[in-house]
Amino acid sequence: MNASTSARAVARRELTLAITTEARRQIADHGADGLSLRAIARELGMASSALYRYFPSRDDLLTALIIEAYTALGDAIDAADAGVEPRDVTGRWLAMCRTVRDWARRQPHEYALLYGSPVPGYRAPADTIDPAARIPLALLGPLRDGWRAGSVIDRATFPLTSGLSRQLSTLSEQIAPDLPLAVIGAAISAWTRLFGLISFELFGHLVGSVDPAGEFFEHEIRSMATQLGLPSIP
């Protein structure tokens, strides 16, 4: 009998899934700090100690949830990207930005888990790096395609200092060898800008200024598109 189809393995997978599902439900309700292993066990009708057969600690469960959340967000972004005519690179950028915001507003606690303050004492393990890196990589897609097609221009405004050039060229080799360094810099800038704005909206810092933030968000992602050298919308 295959190890992954044995009764035990199946039960284990199902229970693991049930645990993370219930955990996600709790986070959606009360936030990551309200995540209680005992409450999960209670809801699942099992002893709290039994949970430790599946996750060695609360932090490990959190890590699993973080990976799941990054993956869900990445999938949503990819789907948005795929929903736009590939040559419309600006449209793809805008669609992905809107999707990130929508996702964040739909599950604010999961967003906070990813982009809020790291949970106390919790140190992001290596397993989260790849799922997390998916997001900026996806956002980079239209820029790479547009550059290759000649529709993206280099809008460099400031000369890069030598140290910054060095950092960017190291990064360039890994993710986008064909893009000029200044464009990669602009991409990182837009990336931080996008999530900075969403975080400010979600965490309540825009209350009293541009709240609700929908129109300002739209204004900003268009401005970012220009900053990125993406062709302006016809």
Next chain:
Amino acid sequence: MNASTSARAVARRELTLAITTEARRQIADHGADGLSLRAIARELGMASSALYRYFPSRDDLLTALIIEAYTALGDAIDAADAGVEPRDVTGRWLAMCRTVRDWARRQPHEYALLYGSPVPGYRAPADTIDPAARIPLALLGPLRDGWRAGSVIDRATFPLTSGLSRQLSTLSEQIAPDLPLAVIGAAISAWTRLFGLISFELFGHLVGSVDPAGEFFEHEIRSMATQLGLPSIP
């Protein structure tokens, strides 16, 4: 005898201070989630129940700490602003930005308390609004002065939608009636950009790209200065 100088009032003030001081020390060491009333009481040599004479709940203590932190950051920004020749509006902007980053890096946990995910269930009470609003207002200073002196230009790139115009004009009346709406919009943009970048750096999202982030930060705040219409550095 004056009520504020009576033995009891003095002792109360001193103990209140001792509590917040010890609480800040704990947050600096273990983060906001590691804040334990019992540990504070232990350190202060008193019963945990006695703390409730000073702060009715853990959340109230947190609120006091948040207000203290906003005030400290605001003071630091004001000091940085005052350290630059007032007519050098671009220099003032850059100095304030660097001060925010330095403050955040020096006390990352307090920064996370202000700009990270809101603590679970914790709802920012009205008392925190004014201290929090000090920061964007201070950052707006050079822009207002520069506009009045004619050294700041309106770099509007996108027309404001009508809804956004309405939001910005309401805001304009309250904080800067003389500034064009587009400039106020650019200010909010730069504000979110600044804190977005600092949060990304502090929360570890720049690891693997532009980390250490010093040079990229410098590049960004100069770019923001341009975006704001501030005069370029001679």
Next chain:
DNA sequence: TTGGTTGCGAGAGCACTGCTCTCGTTACGG
């Protein structure tokens, strides 16, 4: 000065948390 009121600290206790250890059971695989 006296006497009532109020503020205060200590202690016990409640309900909850993450986590560990032990113990009997059950499924698996050689």
Next chain:
DNA sequence: CCGTAACGAGAGCAGTGCTCTCGCAACCAA
């Protein structure tokens, strides 16, 4: 078929925020 390993339950430990009661000390007014 039988030893091993996975498993669930239960008790228990140390810690948490918070409440309540009790006795004492400071305060204010008569």
